[in-house]
């Protein structure tokens with residue numbers, strides 16, 4: 001089970017307008033903005049406006065409207081960024097084993113260069 005939502009997390013502060021972000025796309029239920037520490041030429045985060053820690057929390061508690069809005073916002077953002085032609089990667093870290101740093105659901109959109117294989121094997 002996901003940890004309780006902490007309204008002091010940095011993305012909650014962005015949503016409340018307490019700290020700035022470089023906005024890419026926004027909808028009724030979702031917001032996309034540039035990652036502050038980009039790991040690829042295109043590195044954008046898409047978050048739901050609602051208070052959800054991770055994907056399992058979101059799928060358990062969000063409305064069908066929020067879920068549809070969020071999925072659409074992720075694809076629309078990828079197109080807006082122009083990475084749909086060359087390709088891109090979606091990644092969402094959820095919980096301790098995934099090293100989730102910010103406990104508000106976010107999907108990373110990486111693109112703008114070849115991204116290599118998705119994950120190292122344990123034996124690498």
Ligand code: AMP
Pocket residue numbers: 010019021034035036037038045092093099100101102103
């Ligand atoms: P994760 O490890 O998946 O939780 O990643 C959190 C991401 O949030 C990292 O890529 C950070 O660079 C990014 N991040 C942290 N603070 C900010 C911020 N104020 N604005 C934009 N991105 C941020």
